[in-house]
Amino acid sequence: PCFTKSTARGTIKEKPGFNAGEDAAALRKAIEGIGTTEKTLIDILTQRSNAQRQLICKAYQDATGRTLCDALEGDTHGHFEDILVALITPHPKFDCQEFIQAIKGAGTNESILIELFASRSNHQIKAMCDAYLAETGRALIHDLKSEVSGDFEKTLLILAEVHLTFSPKFFKTSSSIFPTVQILYEAGEKNWGTEESKFIDILCHRSVPQLRQTLVEYKSLSGKTLQESIEREMSGRLEEILVAIVKCVKSVPAYLAERLYKSMKGASTTESTLTRIIVSRSEVDLQDIKAEYKKLFGTSLYSDIEVRSIK
CATH class of the missing domain: 1.10.220.10 (Annexin)
Structure with missing residues (x-):
């Protein structure tokens, strides 16, 4: 599958009037002064695009002879260090x-x-x-x-x-999808025993528009969603990855919103998952992830992170 990248739906944009040298100097002062000024680190690194952060890293190294990554790792700790380092990494x-x-x-x-x-x-x-x-x-x-x-x-x-x-071959008419749907149906629900290879082949080699149409046609033919069939017919890690592909075909932001929710739902928060998803999608589709989170779980992603952080 080829999931579309859209920078327009990110929460972080390039800062107008950006000056890498000024930002590098402010970071240096925050790190090298008596006691690290965390607010400065947060304000600068969360309000610049990743491309701008790379320029800050270069300016910092030119001015100090030390990488910003090394400086942050030496001066911050724990999950705070992890997220700052993630932010300055391409x-x-x-x-x-x-x-x-x-x-x-x-x-x-x-x-x-x-x-x-x-x-x-x-x-x-x-x-x-x-x-x-x-x-x-x-x-x-x-x-x-x-x-x-x-x-x-x-x-x-x-x-x-x-x-x-991969070369996208977009479907022309809904009828061209039917053979694919028939193959999936016969490989799973229709017959005794599951032909996993056919599910793998189709879900990994079709374009997203084709697969979206396939999901609609499959439910029409079998009376079940493709996700339900996979969950009935398979188990373990194969089931997990095929279900993830189906969820991402429907909506990558909804899939990632669910991952975020599960990372905060247990007794302890999985900070690495929070960091990975929020940092990696901050310039792609984090606005959409926030909207899906609210729709799926009835609370805002912001407030749930805030509550988990307090705990």
Whole structure:
């Protein structure tokens, strides 16, 4: 799938009258003075675009001989440090670092992999793969193969590779979708036993407009939504990633709003999920995520984050 990137729906815009040198000097003063002035760090880094932050980083290093990242890591701590460092990291490198975090250590964090590959556009996935190669000297796909297995691996690898071969073939008429719908129906609901490979092939290789039409036609044919069929017919990580793809076909912002809600719903907040989604979507579609959050859960994302932070 190729999920559309729209910068118009972000919450962060470029600051008019921007001056990288002035911002770098203010940050230096906030960091090097007696006691870090957190308000200055927050005000500057949350009110500049990522491209502007890169210019601030360069100006800071030119003036001090030290990277802004090193300065922040030496002077701030915990989740506050994490979000400030995320804000000054170029988007592809940030996704790459989240990928590395997901496969690091004894166990793989599959839910992060699912989120990254289901919600990112082909352009973003390619940029993440390029950043990974630059960072590690290895192909992301090579390392991904060593972390996952089975149909879950197959699905992730197709999503990771699709940017190399993808060419949108938009549907012309609803009738052209019917063979696809029939294949899905026969691979699942209609017959005993599920042919997972057909679900994987269709959900990973069709354009979003085709898949949206497929969801409508599938419900009309089977009486169930495709998501319901996947949940009935499959289990485990394969079920999770295919359901995530279906949700992202319908609405990436709604899918990410749900991820944010779940990250705050448990006994403890998963700050890394909050940081990843809010920072990575702040110039893409965070306005839409906020709207979907309110629609789905009846409260504002802002107030829920505020309540969780107080706890």
